[in-house]
Structure formats: C-alpha cells, structure tokens
Amino acid sequence: MERPWVAVNVGRIHGGSAINIVPDRCVVEIGYRPIPGTQSEEVWGRLLEKLEALSHLQLETEILRITPSMLTPRDAELVGDLLPFATSEHCGSAGFATDGANLAKLGCAPIVFGPSSIDVAHQADEYVDLVDLVRRVDVVSALVRKRCAAR
Numbered sequence: 017m018e019r020p021w022v023a024v025n026v027g028r029i030h031g032g033s034a035i036n037i038v039p040d041r042c043v044v045e046i047g048y049r050p051i052p053g054t055q056s057e058e059v060w061g062r063l064l065e066k067l068e069a070l071s072h073l074q075l076e077t078e079i080l081r082i083t084p085s086m087l088t089p090r091d092a093e094l095v096g097d098l099l100p101f102a103t104s105e106h107c108g109s110a111g112f113a114t115d116g117a118n119l120a121k122l123g124c125a126p127i128v129f130g131p132s133s134i135d136v137a138h139q140a141d142e143y144v145d146l147v148d149l150v151r152r153v154d155v156v157s158a159l160v161r162k163r164c165a166a167r
Contacts, residue, residue: 052087
C-alpha cells in the first residue's frame with residue numbers, strides 16, 4: 017500500500033466572530049480514511065482518547081459519515097479481465113475514497129480503473145483527455161462483450 021497508515025485531515029475549522037473576541041466554541045471537522053482491515057470505530061476511539069487527554073477541552077463529537085475502506089483481492093475476476101487494458105501490471109492501493117467500498121458490501125469485487133489521473137480530480141480545472149476517454153469506452157465495450165459472451 018502507498019500509505020500503510022490512516023490518513024487524517026483537519027478539513028474545516030469554524031469558530032469565533034471577530035479577532036478581538038474569545039470564541040465560546042470551535043467546530044473542527046476531521047476526515048480520516050482507515051486502511052483495509054481497520055475498523056472505523058476503532059480509529060475514531062483512539063483519536064477521541066488523545067483528544068480527551070487534553071482535559072481542558074469540553075468535547076462534543078458526532079460521526080457524520082463512514083466511508084469504509086476497500087480491498088479487492090488481486091485474483092478477482094475483474095482484475096484479470098481489465099489487466100490487458102492497464103498501462104501497468106501493478107495492482108495497488110488508492111489513497112482516496114470511492115464508491116467501491118459500498119459496492120463491496122453488496123458482495124461485488126470492485127476495482128478502481130479509469131481515464132486520466134486522480135491528481136486532476138476535484139480541481140477547478142478537472143479534465144479527462146479525449147484520447148483517454150475514447151480508450152476507456154473501448155475498454156468498457158470489450159469488457160461487456162467478453163462478459164456477455166461468457167454467460
């Protein structure tokens with residue numbers, strides 16, 4: 017795995033009304049992505065223990081959403097079907113969330129495979145090269161033909 021630890025991000029901090037007034041409260045929104053095999057609640061519990069050790073804080077916590085981690089076995093049928101179309105034989109982990117983990121809970125073995133790069137995703141100038149998009153259409157067409165012929 018690219019990062020064999022839990023990624024934690026302080027995404028937003030809200031508090032106060034002016035720079036010369038001590039705020040009565042501060043809201044900190046934290047995001048974290050557990051690695052496969054780690055329970056989200058376990059990570060949350062360890063984080064709370066550390067925060068509660070700062071005894072001068074009065075904490076109120078709420079989990080807004082849990083996006084589970086995903087780990088599809090290297091020998092999954094879909095991996096073998098898509099490998100001929102991949103730019104590399106390397107099968108690894110992704111340091112970002114996808115809907116794949118929710119699909120995995122339904123009994124699927126999803127993988128992340130697509131055009132462009134995650135480096136340009138969710139940016140003001142997000143894009144997919146036309147050549148990459150056309151190639152992926154060809155890949156999906158070939159995969160559908162293969163899967164439908166096998167049934």
